[in-house]
Amino acid sequence: MSAMKTRRSQLWTVLVLGLLTYVSVLAAQQQQAPPAQKDQGPTAGNRLTIEVTGGEANKPVENASVYVKTVEQHLIKDKKFEVNVKTNAQGVTHVPDAPMGKVLIQVVADGWKSYGHWHQITAMNEVIKIHLERPPKWY
Secondary structure, X not given: OHHHHHHHHHHHHHHHHHHHHHHHHHHHHHHHOOOOOOXXXXXXXXXXXXXXXXXXXXXXXXXXXXXXXXXXXXXXXXXXXXXXXXXOOOOEEEEEOOOOEEEEEEEEOOOOOOEEEEEEEOOOOOEEEEXXXXXXXXX
């Protein structure tokens, strides 16, 4: 019986020492880890700003649908990026985490000719100005 109690006591001692070692290692890792940064929202990273105006008066086009698309060519599978956003009352919209390089920007708005062109995005936080025209009367 005595040998069994001694063995059980040794097992508990090893278990407690192992647990204490584990806790101390975790505490040391937390002290060395850099503080977690808060998510700064769409302003962090590459944010593309698109300003849409129209007509001879260059007035802002509100509630226009703006599509931003790109395809990265890869050997096995192409990587696609596609987002649809709307312009605000000032005719401005933001695309968070927009890709760099060649992107297709399409704009569709009621009462305006549709727009679609490829643009080269070279800088972070770039502003692209798009001007829409009225469609011709065909009656």
